Amino acid sequence: xxxxxxxxxxxxxxxxxxxxxxxxxxxxxxxxxxxxxxxxxxxxxxxxxxxxxxxxxxxxxxxxxxxxxxxxxxxxxxxxxxxxxxxxxxxxxxxxxxxxxxxxxxxxxxxxxxxxxxxxxxxxxxxxxxxxxxxxxxxxxxxxxxxxxxxxxxxxxxxxxxxxxxxxxxxxxxxxxxxxxxxxxxxxxxxxxxxxxxxxxxxxx
Numbered sequence: 001x002x003x004x005x006x007x008x009x010x011x012x013x014x015x016x017x018x019x020x021x022x023x024x025x026x027x028x029x030x031x032x033x034x035x036x037x038x039x040x041x042x043x044x045x046x047x048x049x050x051x052x053x054x055x056x057x058x059x060x061x062x063x064x065x066x067x068x069x070x071x072x073x074x075x076x077x078x079x080x081x082x083x084x085x086x087x088x089x090x091x092x093x094x095x096x097x098x099x100x101x102x103x104x105x106x107x108x109x110x111x112x113x114x115x116x117x118x119x120x121x122x123x124x125x126x127x128x129x130x131x132x133x134x135x136x137x138x139x140x141x142x143x144x145x146x147x148x149x150x151x152x153x154x155x156x157x158x159x160x161x162x163x164x165x166x167x168x169x170x171x172x173x174x175x176x177x178x179x180x181x182x183x184x185x186x187x188x189x190x191x192x193x194x195x196x197x198x199x200x201x202x203x204x205x
Contacts, residue, residue: 016186050085100191108146128164
């Protein structure tokens with residue numbers, strides 16, 4: 001009985017804390033909700049490179065983007081304009097071998113300031129443990145909407161144990177265009193626990 005109880009308890013999933021993950025709060029307004037368009041890298045809790053800001057984009061009358069693809073509450077996004085800009089945040093969650101990590105980021109663009117690149121606005125999402133890159137994804141967006149990108153990895157490098165995770169989103173082309181980011185979330189799963197208990201249960205039968 002005890003082995004069956006252990007099996008049912010393995011593999012628990014918890015959320016990863018990401019501050020200001022919906023880009024709702026900016027320094028210029030003392031942490032208050034901001035309805036509008038902020039400039040000059042004033043987002044709370046994010047390290048900013050280049051021209052970045054926050055955009056209250058879901059006003060019900062927006063002709064630049066498919067509002068049905070925005071997170072329902074709140075309808076805000078972060079944005080990166082111009083060349084080489086980035087937003088990054090070091091998290092309280094650390095790298096631990098045996099755990100499974102997953103991050104989701106909404107990436108998109110609008111028909112306003114969408115530049116001239118035929119392939120759309122180019123982007124990169126990176127996950128670091130300390131200074132070591134552990135996962136990344138690249139792509140381009142030319143959809144006048146938001147779409148969810150998922151990055152998953154199993155932690156298997158014990159040399160990185162205890163290193164804080166960092167998430168970084170960059171605009172990687174040189175065009176003058178808005179890359180939009182929103183609705184960032186993450187989870188960590190005690191991946192190996194359930195499998196190990198199942199093996200022990202089978203061995204005992």
